[in-house]
Amino acid sequence: MASNIEKIKEVRIVIVGQDVEGKEARMRILAQELGIGENVIFTGYSTQTDQMMRLFDVVVLLTHPDYLEGCPNAVLEAMAVGKPVLASAGGGTSEVIVDGQTGMLVAPGNSHATADKLLRLLNDEAFSTSLAARGHSYVRDNFSISDCAANYERLYTAVTN
Numbered sequence: 001m002a003s004n005i006e007k008i009k010e011v012r013i014v015i016v017g018q019d020v021e022g023k024e025a026r027m028r029i030l031a032q033e034l035g036i037g038e039n040v041i042f043t044g045y046s047t048q049t050d051q052m053m054r055l056f057d058v059v060v061l062l063t064h065p066d067y068l069e070g071c072p073n074a075v076l077e078a079m080a081v082g083k084p085v086l087a088s089a090g091g092g093t094s095e096v097i098v099d100g101q102t103g104m105l106v107a108p109g110n111s112h113a114t115a116d117k118l119l120r121l122l123n124d125e126a127f128s129t130s131l132a133a134r135g136h137s138y139v140r141d142n143f144s145i146s147d148c149a150a151n152y153e154r155l156y157t158a159v160t161n
Contacts, residue, residue: 011039011122016052018045049074053081058121058128061087065108071096076143079103079135084121084128086114102135 031040059078071092085103097103
C-alpha cells in the first residue's frame, strides 16, 4: 500500500457523509499515519453532493460488506453527472455497474484491487472518459424521470388490480 500512496501524493481525497459510529476520527488518524493527512478533506453531511461530484475526477463509493445497500443513489448521481465510478461490488451496485464497462467494481475490503483500479482511473484518461460516458448513458437510458414514473404506474396498477 505504501508504494501506491507515493503514486497518489498529489491526489486530494474528499470524504463526504455523516460520521457513523465515530469512524471519522479513526480515518483522520490513519490518514496522518500514512502521511496523507493534508490530502484528505472531510466535508461531513451535505445536501449538495451532485454539485461536489462535478468537481471530482473520480467518484469512489466503498462500503463494508455488512452495509451493502440496494442501489446507492451516490452511484447513480455520479454516473448521471458523467463521472467514472469505482464502487464496492454487491447489493444493487453490481446491478448498475458492469465492471470495466459502466464503472469499476472491487470486492469489499480488497484494498490492493481498490488502489490498482483507482490508479488506472486517475492515470488512463481515455479509459476514464469512456467509462464515464457509458455510465452516463446507462443512467440516462434506464433512470429517467419518465422511466421511473412508468415503473411506479405499473407497480400501482399491479397492486390495485
